[in-house]
Amino acid sequence: MKKYLFSLLIMACLMLPACSQNQTATEKIIDNANDALDRRPNEKLRDAAEDASDGVKGAGKNIKEAIKDATN
Secondary structure, eight states, X not given: OHHHHHHHHHHHHHHGGGSOOOOOHHHHHHHHHHHHTTOSTTHHHHHXXXXXXXXXXXXXXXXXXXXXXXXX
């Protein structure tokens, strides 16, 4: 019985960090304002990550269009 309870406790502890923290509307507004004013922590790193993400999305669209053109 102790092993069963212990395994349940471990599973619960592992699942807790997976729960997402929902932001309130006020927090979202503050984050957007800080983003617009370049006041976020590690702003240069975040901007670089956003630019890289946009680049990957653009490359994905280009590849998708090239495949579509090649198959038609």
